[in-house]
Amino acid sequence: MRVRPLLTLLALLFPALAEAQQARKVYISVDMEGISGINGDNQTGPSGNEFGRARKLMAEDANAAIRGAFAGGATHVLINDSHGFQRNLLPEDLDPRARLISHSFKRHGMMEGLDSTFDAVIFVGYHAKAGSPRGLFAHTGSGVLADLQVNGKSVGEGGMNAILAAWYGVPVVAVTGDDVAVEQQKEITPGVRTVAVKRAINSRAVELRPLADARREIELAAREGVRGARRFGPERLPSYTVRMTFTNLTFPEVATAFREVRSISPSTVEFTRDNMPDAYRMIRVLYRFINTD
Ligand SMILES: [Zn+2]
Numbered sequence: 001m002r003v004r005p006l007l008t009l010l011a012l013l014f015p016a017l018a019e020a021q022q023a024r025k026v027y028i029s030v031d032m033e034g035i036s037g038i039n040g041d042n043q044t045g046p047s048g049n050e051f052g053r054a055r056k057l058m059a060e061d062a063n064a065a066i067r068g069a070f071a072g073g074a075t076h077v078l079i080n081d082s083h084g085f086q087r088n089l090l091p092e093d094l095d096p097r098a099r100l101i102s103h104s105f106k107r108h109g110m111m112e113g114l115d116s117t118f119d120a121v122i123f124v125g126y127h128a129k130a131g132s133p134r135g136l137f138a139h140t141g142s143g144v145l146a147d148l149q150v151n152g153k154s155v156g157e158g159g160m161n162a163i164l165a166a167w168y169g170v171p172v173v174a175v176t177g178d179d180v181a182v183e184q185q186k187e188i189t190p191g192v193r194t195v196a197v198k199r200a201i202n203s204r205a206v207e208l209r210p211l212a213d214a215r216r217e218i219e220l221a222a223r224e225g226v227r228g229a230r231r232f233g234p235e236r237l238p239s240y241t242v243r244m245t246f247t248n249l250t251f252p253e254v255a256t257a258f259r260e261v262r263s264i265s266p267s268t269v270e271f272t273r274d275n276m277p278d279a280y281r282m283i284r285v286l287y288r289f290i291n292t293d
Pocket residue numbers: 031032082083127141157
């Protein structure tokens with residue numbers, strides 16, 4: 001029996017197998033600072049008086065990416081709310097075809113739920129890394145980091161998340177955010193499709209594109225990115241050495257309570273793990289779950 005009829009017969013006998021063959025899973029991590037129309041810090045947290053507006057803007061960019069993903073052949077779309085307390089997106093505002101992961105108590109933060117069953121990753125609403133001279137609300141993680149390096153390379157959130165996606169063999173096919181954020185993403189993932197939804201004038205002032213234009217371009221980038229997505233062999237290095245420089249001296253002091261965390265200078269610590277998911281979890285613990293009050 002030739003292979004094709006055999007597969008057809010198996011698919012008839014086992015519908016789940018047929019579905020698995022055709023499934024095309026897309027993972028979308030949605031941050032907030034790089035969303036179309038976002039231009040002020042009274043929008044990016046629940047105490048801000050424009051937060052209600054901002055979370056709707058966030059949902060509209062996410063929906064543009066979801067529409068594009070399905071148009072590009074996705075059968076499943078998982079959205080991960082990746083900003084702040086990570087309960088910004090309201091399920092009632094989202095395209096009903098997508099599933100949503102909420103709440104920041106996640107070991108894998110902005111990449112919670114990603115694994116090697118996915119075919120493509122999209123970053124929506126991303127911002128520039130800490131220390132960027134330009135870039136709207138440029139920061140990395142919770143804002144206590146001055147710099148983050150993985151194996152000697154300085155990365156922001158998009159860089160760190162892309163290294164984790166590569167560990168699972170899943171390509172990052174599109175990124176949206178301000179012009180600085182998307183340029184920084186290209187340095188880490190050269191083939192990525194980029195949508196600059198605004199131009200950062202400095203770390204606070206910004207030139208916004210018309211919302212409809214930006215969303216149309218997000219949809220297109222998601223569609224073409226998903227359509228052309230090709231999984232690759234997992235990129236797994238023998239070790240991941242992480243160096244974290246903090247903006248204060250209390251976090252690094254507490255961090256060295258973990259035996260493998262080495263002090264490099266009063267503001268900088270370093271540790272090594274043998275796989276990226278493990279390193280990623282540790283990065284998150286060190287910038288987010290240390291309380292120095
Ligand atoms: Zn962020």
